[in-house]
Amino acid sequence: MSLEILVNVAPRETRAAILDNAVVQEIHIERASRRGLVSNLYKGRVSRVLPGMQAAFVEIGLERTAFLHAADIASRVSDDTVLGAPSTLAAAEDIRRLVNPGDEILVQVIKDPIGSKGARLTTFVALPSRYLVYMPRGEAIGVSARIEDEAERARLKAILAQLVSADSAGGYIVRTAAQGVSIQSLRDDMGYLAKLWGHVRERVMQVSSGAVVHEDLPLSLRVLRDELTHGVSRVLVDSPREHARMQEFAAAFMPEAASVIELYTGARPIFDLNGVEEEIAKALDRKVPLKSGGHLVIDQTEAMTTIDVNTGAYVGHRTLEETIFRTNLEAAVSIARQLRLRNLGGIIIIDFIDMRDEPHRRAVLTALERALAGDRAQTHIVSLSPLGLVEMTRKRTRESLEHLLCEPCRSCEGRGFIRTPETVCHEIFREIVRQSRQFASRELLILAHQDVVDRLLDEESVTLGELEAQVGRPIRLQVEALYGIDQYDVVLV
DSSP: OEEEEEEETTTTTEEEEEEEEEEEEEEEEEETTOOOTTTTTEEEEEOOOOOOOEEEEEEEESSSSSSEEEGGGGOOSSSTEETTOSSSSOSSSGGGOOOOTOEEEEEEEEEEEEBOOOOOOESSSOOSSSSSEEEEEEEEEEOTTOOOOHHOOOOHHHHHHSSSSSTOEEEEEEEETTHHHHHHHHHHHHHHHHHHHHHHHHHHHHHHHTEEOOOOOOOHHHHHHHHTTTTTEEEEEOOOOHHHHHHHHHHHGGGGGGGGEEOOOSOOOGGGGGGGHHHHHHHSSSSSEEETTTTTEEEEESSSSEEEEOOOTOOOOHHHHHHHHHHHHHHHHHHHHHHHHTTTOOOEEEEEEOOOOOHHHHHHHHHHHHHHTTOSSEEEOOOOTTTTTTEEEEOOEEEEEEHOOOOOOOTTTTSSSOHHHHHHHHHHHHHHHHHHHHHSSSEEEEEEEEHHHHHHHHTTTHHHHHHHHTSSSSSSEEEOOOOOOEEEEEEEE
């Protein structure tokens, strides 16, 4: 496995691509106008408490109020993470015993605002570093599930147990990057996190409600912290200024990795390498071709994402069942990559081509699970439903690539279809009758799209003439260049 990270820096946008054996697996985009908020800490003020939803709305200085569920609220203890609160209060199911309107609380964003929904918050603060995640309200020591070697897991747990003093508060999670690191590296990380938490505690007492207490790193440094594992062969960045900044960050926190960070000075744009720009464009299409000739159709809605698998032009060489099985196997690998590339989350329904053989069904599910193993986002696959559908979930923390780069079509308003000129003509006929019966006028003026006017003058000209005689008034047509096909106005003159 050969992993590469490409970082493209523009005046108000930074993009990072993660490549596995020259194949794009993930795209991260950060714009100055809408930076991601996940992991940021805010001093919030509770604006409303909704007992029926067991949730609260919290003002953190954003356009929309953020959402805080009761399950994400720590019980009040004697510290400053719930400001001005009673010193002790046991955890309770009723959210009214945890927070009240007007309370000022330290909260962390765990999900960016998506669509019409505000940010999702938690009071269980987690501060990440290179090798560890510190949880001031936690108690246990955990190890990333991606470290599969039991001996290494035991070693890391023993080191943390040795370093954590009996009187120190909080818990730790050992990150995947800590595999094989020395005890001194872990000790340094713990010291950094202790200083960071001290800074947070001081700042939360100084700022007013709605202010940022601590911001996560910018994208270029974040990919170093989160993605620069032992398998990364090189990091290419096309900005001398950002290269120096990344080198400085690496020298301070990961000196062994500084050598893989390189400045790209080639004539071609860095994202033209390995077809990254082309992959971004393809990731916005509904249809994803498979090498065999089959294809996927991906539809993203607010409720869920559906993925349909089709054999397309692939006819196979043996039996129909074998053809279907091979297509589904290839689709399983492609689906896992598309989920990461497009950053699709929430409920995902996959309609594989129906398979009669139970061993084939199990093999396709196994292939899907294996392909998702490298996904950092948490996924959960449910076995095939009685209708032959695979139901799964993927944790969503930020906007999908489509929502980040696109907006709903202004003509169809995101429906994906518009009314035909014929349908619009009949709507105009009904509106003419309605207006003529209610209001007096010398004539009627129809403002519409060029295609609609053309149809009224051609296929619908006889009907228009009959209608003109029926209402007893002349009907005049006028093309409006700015109108969509299904937009029109009937004006009384």
